[in-house]
Amino acid sequence: MTSTFDALRAMTRGLVAPVEWHCPGIGVHPERIMPGHQTLDWRPLSLGIYRVVEHTCSCRAVYYELVSVGGSYQIHKVIQPETPEHAFTGGWTRREARKWWVRLLIGHAR
Incomplete structure (x- = not known):
């Protein structure tokens, strides 16, 4: 997981506007x-x-x-207003889920 995180951070360095509030940097x-x-x-x-x-x-x-449900994988979306809203997509194999996860991270899917 760390190698994926480090690779994505290196790819996006300088491409994303800095956040305007404190970011814990956890993901x-x-x-x-x-x-x-x-x-x-x-x-x-x-x-x-x-x-x-x-x-x-x-x-x-x-x-x-990115979540594992038994042998399937889904993406869990959390919208954070006063009361968080939750949505799920998927039901993929690990390989398919990894492809959709990367597409989501680089802006090719939402």
Whole structure:
């Protein structure tokens, strides 16, 4: 996980505007949405009890988690107003989930 985080940080250095508030630096910051990005099918419920595998930094209004649900993987989106809103997409194999996770991080999917 650290190598993925370090590689993404190196790729995006200087491309992302700095945040205007304190950032704990606990995860990668997703890129802005790219023109022509793929829209993911978000649902309100997870496939079941999950374990967080990777996550983006929670300093943003919306953060994401790559989660494992049994043998499947989903992306969990958390929108942080007063009461957080949760949405899930996926049901992929590990390999498929990794591809969608990277697409989300570089702005090619949301």
